[in-house]
Amino acid sequence: MTIHDLRTRHGDASDGNADQVGGRLSRVDGPAKITGAAKYAVEQQLEGLAHAVLVESTVPAGKVHAIDTAAAERAPGVLLVLTPDTIPPLKTASDWFGTPPPDVPYCPLARDIAFSGQHVAAVVAESFEQAVAAAALVKVSYDEAPAIADLSDAKAGDGIPIDMMTKEWGEAEAAFAAAPVRICAAYNTPREYQAPMEPHGLIAVWQGDRLTVWEPSQWLDGMARTYAEWFAIPFENVRLVSPYIGGGFGSKALALSHGAVAASAAKMLGRPVRLVMSRPQTFTGYGGRAATRQTVTLGADRDGKIQSIVHRGVNETSMDGMWVEPLGSVTSIMYATPNFSSKQNVVRVNSVVPGAMRAPGENPSAFGIESAIDELAYEVGIDPLEIRLRNYAEQDPHARKAWSTRQLREAFAAGAETFGWSKRSAQPRSMRDGNQLIGWGVAAGTYPVRRAYGEALVRILADGTVEVESSSIDMGQGTYTILAQTAAESLGVPADNVVVKLGDSRFARAGVTGGSRLAGIMTGAVHKAAGAALDQLVGLAISDPRSPFHALQANTLVVSAGRIASPRGDGPEVSIAELLASVGADQIEAKGDTMPANSTAEDRYKAYTTIATPLSHTDGDYSRHSWCAHFIEVRVDEDFGTVRVSRVVSALDSGRLYNPKLAESQWKGGIIMGIGQALLEEGIVDRRHGRIVNNNLADYLVPTNADIPDIEVISVGIPDLHSSVLGGKGVGELAIVGVAPAIANAVFHATGKRVRDLPITLEKLI
Ligand code: MCN
Ligand code: MOS
Structure with a gap:
């Protein structure tokens, strides 16, 4: 069955013309997805399919001393046991910028251990169950070395300065010292995980020197390039197939080592090989959002006008890879300031290299600046919405260019009106309903038009x-x-x-x-x-x-x-x-x-x-971004400290919407993910073993329906032809940006307690 066969007419007359851009046509892939007709990558039924299962390191640092595969090799159904010694060496592939790689072999199974959960061996068997059973028989011994568990490890240090992240103008430190009102605070976000419903996995099959890979992918051509380079075959010889994907959120853009293992096994066996990550492996097989720390200092006049912003950020990266989470991205553009300084370091820890997760950079960046400006509002006694308008950036303060379009003032106005912001009482702890403290918070968000x-x-x-x-x-x-x-x-x-x-x-x-x-x-x-x-x-x-x-x-x-x-x-x-x-x-x-x-x-x-982005968002005369304003109500149980989000009104500017029904759904999804980030999500590291302990969806909490109130989203965008051919700006990541600070700001308004470490869990409130 094709999507076309399953198609039904959706939408009604009031939804505009569904046959045109801007109409509210329902998802044409929806029926296939909900009836099960949509086949996901690893659901392909292939003749002779063999099953691979990964064996991962149980120590965070050191070397593999020896791998005893004898028992696994004798186990029923086993076809192949791969170790760093038996897997054929591949070629190193270029990175996603297309940087020519060093001419050294690449081994997707590790001898040198950089983190707990690294792939060290793999077992391929006739059935999945046989592979799982045999993988448990592989005995790996290690020469363990001391590890740096996470950012707060005493050995972690200040890290490596990333000079290209430095943004400065004016005399930020001096202006801060001279400012009549000064705010300085540190804001932290933990490791977070994309947690897509469909775990990572693939089926690889060779025909001569042609490789076909069924794998969920946010980037078929980029992943095909990596596979081609690993196996030294022409780009055209690799076919990636990924018609349906059960969510990615940034995690499915790259070919990863498990893909190299499966494709190697398929080549060695001359059979199609399927490899699917277990849910725990999705926490170490690739990286989630890096843990971050920021200090934000704001110097201002007594009337709340910002004179200086000094911002310092740090994010975790791994021992064997580099991830920079751009923490100054929102800080440097949201508000007008004559003096500014932002710098960033990265700290190497023994974890898998972090990766892209919905609005990398902008998301934690907004948590810092949008919390700090709220603190400033209380300090000078100005309404948190009003202080944002007083510091409104009429042009891009960093690029010093006009905005292509910036409907943020309109977003504040529309959101405040619908939410009823004018009825807010200014004092913290001044609104309640029985034993529930009620708080109203606001925060803005933005995402560049790439x-x-x-x-x-x-x-x-x-x-x-x-x-x-x-x-x-x-x-x-x-x-x-x-x-x-x-x-x-x-x-x-x-x-x-x-x-x-x-x-x-x-x-x-x-x-x-x-x-x-x-x-x-x-x-x-x-x-x-x-x-x-x-x-x-x-x-x-x-x-x-x-x-x-x-x-x-x-x-x-x-x-x-x-x-x-x-x-x-x-x-x-x-x-x-x-x-x-x-x-x-x-x-x-x-x-x-x-x-x-x-x-x-x-x-x-x-x-x-490659991702060598050819067109910068500040190319030419304009600076191009999507914008949003979130108005959020929380209810905090006075005795237990439990926080519930009870109302969300967000007004968003993504330019022209190609399909308002879908854009609204995207925005709501982003807001829901932001609620998870604010209240639930946290990768917890066992410092003794340098390992993520809540590596499953029972312990790593993401929001359920019961956590989510009615969410109202309002589009305030106007067509922006500097941003795209048809006038739209980005939708997919925008709405998560600013949700966590809006909630933290609402929690402060409810309780008088400022939580600067996500997630906002009850022990931080009582
Ligand atoms: N859209 C619109 N009008 C616009 C722009 C977009 O109506 N002006 C709508 C369209 O339905 C479009 C969608 O919004 O298909 C997203 O468009 P866009 O903002 O261009 O984002 P991308 O298509 O590039 O999608 C990627 C983006 C990213 S980077 C992450 S991370 C993310 C996201 O989308 N991951 C998602 N949304 C996700 N949604 C789901 N269900 N699952 C994920 O993994
Ligand atoms: Mo989205 S994190 O840019 O895939």
């Missing part, structure tokens, strides 16, 4: 239906749906007649789905490809002697609801299928891309397989 390139292919078939192909992906954001709407609008056909095919690296190329850029890029590419297909169609209709329009001698025709006619309404009107039949064409096909016209094949390869 721009890059994409290609799409549009095909009009003989029966008048349309296919769109792209190697971009849909992990739940709505790509299938908005691209169907874009093609439908551009071609003048119903969205029901458009089948969008994504998630196959054989399709027209796309870069990484990260940084909330895909929708803007791909609507642009599909718009262009569909426009080219329409030109061909109309060209045929006008010029082909067999066309019913030939005699009309028109210079253009219009297509609407799948039917072609002259714009004046004279002459015939036929369906696309009828026209194609009359001129004897089986199909029309056009490719469109958003690359500059003179791009070479090499430019294209780089654009789609």
Whole structure:
């Protein structure tokens, strides 16, 4: 069954025209996902499938002394036991910037241990159960070395300065010293995990020197490049397939060592191999959000005008990799200040290298600055909303450029009005309902408009239906749906007649789905490809002697609801299928891309397989960002210190919305994740063993329905043509930014207690 077969008509008349960009078409992949017809990567049924299971280090630092595989090799069904000594060496792949790699072999199983949970061996067996049983028989001994468990380990030190993160203007320290009002506080966020429903995993199969990998992926072309480089085969020889993804949140953008293990095993055995991470392995097989610490100092006038911001940040990285979580990103643009300084260090600890998790950088950055400005508001006795307006940045204070669009003032106004902010009583602990202390908090958020390139292919078939192909992906954001709407609008056909095919690296190329850029890029590419297909169609209709329009001698025709006619309404009107039949064409096909016209094949390869972002958000005359304001009510039980979020109103500026229904859903998802971050989520490290202890979804808490109140989201965006072809800005990550500080600010208003360490758990309140 295809998505198309399962499609039902959704939306109603009040939802705008679902066949156009901006209409509220429901997710076209929804029925396939909820009926089980959608096949996820590791659900492929392949002849001769073997099953791999990983063995992980149980110590955080040192060397593998020896691996005894004898018992595992004798276990029933075992086909192969891989260790650093038996797995064939691969080539080191370039990093995601495309930096040429050192010419040293790469071994995906570790001899040198950098963290607990590192893959040291793997067992492949006829069945999954046999592989699990045999993996338990692999005996690994270690020469253990002292480890640095986390940021608060006394041995961790101040870390390494990352000079490229330094942002400075004016005389920040001196202005702070001279300011009549001074605020200085430290804000911490713990390790957090993406926790997608679908764990990481893959099926790898070789045919000669061609590798096919079914693997959930936010970046088919980038991952294909890595596999190709590891195995020293041409890029074109790798096919990545990922039509459905059970969430990624940043964690599924890269090919990781477990993929190399599975592909190696498949090659050695000449059989397809499936490897699926256990839930605990998803906490160490790749990194979540880095733990962060920030100090924010604000110097201000008595009327709350900021004179200086001094910001220092630190994030955890690993011993064997580098992750910088840009902590000064919101700090440097949210408010106007004549004096500013932000610097950042990273500290190496024995953990897996942290990674991208929904709004890396912006998210913890906003927790610092949006908490600090709230503290300043109380210090000077000004309403927290008013102080934000007094310090409103009329242009980008760092880039010193005009905003492309910044509807943040409108967001504050619309959010405050709907929330009823004017009824707030200023004093902390002044609002209650029985034994529940009520608090109202506000915070702003932002995310840059990241721009890059994409290609799409549009095909009009003989029966008048349309296919769109792209190697971009849909992990739940709505790509299938908005691209169907874009093609439908551009071609003048119903969205029901458009089948969008994504998630196959054989399709027209796309870069990484990260940084909330895909929708803007791909609507642009599909718009262009569909426009080219329409030109061909109309060209045929006008010029082909067999066309019913030939005699009309028109210079253009219009297509609407799948039917072609002259714009004046004279002459015939036929369906696309009828026209194609009359001129004897089986199909029309056009490719469109958003690359500059003179791009070479090499430019294209780089654009789609690396993240060397070609277009900065401050390119040219403008600084481009999405914006939001969150208004949140909490209820804190006075006796138990339990916090419940009871109301959320958020107003958001993502420019023009391609599909408001889906954008609202994305925003709500971000807000829900922000509630989890504020109240529940925390990777807890056992310092004795340098290991994450709550490595499962019973102990690592994410919000459930019962934790989430009604959330109201309001769009205040206007089309921003400096940001994308169709005027939209990023949606996917924006809404998580600012939720945690809005909750922390509400908790302060409720209780008079300022919590600067996430999550806000009850022991911090009583
Ligand atoms: N959209 C819109 N109007 C716009 C922009 C977007 O209507 N102007 C809607 C569209 O439905 C589009 C969606 O919002 O499909 C997201 O668009 P965009 O902001 O461009 O983000 P991406 O498509 O690049 O998606 C990636 C982004 C990121 S980086 C993370 S992390 C994240 C997120 O999306 N992970 C998600 N949202 C997620 N949603 C789900 N369900 N699962 C994840 O793993
Ligand atoms: Mo999103 S963290 O940029 O994949």
